[in-house]
Amino acid sequence: MWKGDKAGYAAIHGWVKGRSQAPLQCDDCGEEKPLDLANISQEYLRELSDWEWLCRKCHMTKDGRLDKLKKQQKTNSFNYTGVRKSKNISGCLNIYWNKRTQKWKVQIRVSGKSKHVGYYGNIEDAKKALANLQCFDHQISKT
Numbered sequence: 518m519w520k521g522d523k524a525g526y527a528a529i530h531g532w533v534k535g536r537s538q539a540p541l542q543c544d545d546c547g548e549e550k551p552l553d554l555a556n557i558s559q560e561y562l563r564e565l566s567d568w569e570w571l572c573r574k575c576h577m578t579k580d581g582r583l584d585k586l587k588k589q590q591k592t593n594s595f596n597y598t599g600v601r602k603s604k605n606i607s608g609c610l611n612i613y614w615n616k617r618t619q620k621w622k623v624q625i626r627v628s629g630k631s632k633h634v635g636y637y638g639n640i641e642d643a644k645k646a647l648a649n650l651q652c653f654d655h656q657i658s659k660t
């Protein structure tokens with residue numbers, strides 16, 4: 518019976534525990550330590566092959582790897598935010614991070630109207646595009 522995520526996990530955990538005998542050594546490092554039953558695919562399958570016995574350290578390391586990945590993604594978006602804060606590079610040229618396209622949107626203001634320049638996957642490319650536009654922009658503001 519499926520009783521929601523937590524109950525389902527506990528039930529499957531119990532099911533695997535009842536069928537898989539804990540080895541003496543950790544599946545990963547081979548050391549003789551108290552072992553945890555760890556899921557491999559994160560899908561908690563009702564299959565013995567989707568589970569392994571790991572010592573606390575290896576279990577933490579494997580889970581930690583996932584956390585690290587998540588943190589890295591967070592750091593990346595934080596950097597993006599940092600750049601976005603200084604979006605007013607010349608006073609009329611702008612770079613925005615576009616969440617939907619996952620690209621840098623370059624936009625300029627000409628006579629009070631915003632003009633779309635393009636999308637760039639790389640912030641450096643967006644900056645280059647801006648640098649090229651800078652002279653163009655000065656011409657406009659002088660006339």
Ligand SMILES: [Zn+2]
Pocket residue numbers: 543544545546547548571572573574575576
């Ligand atoms: Zn281990």
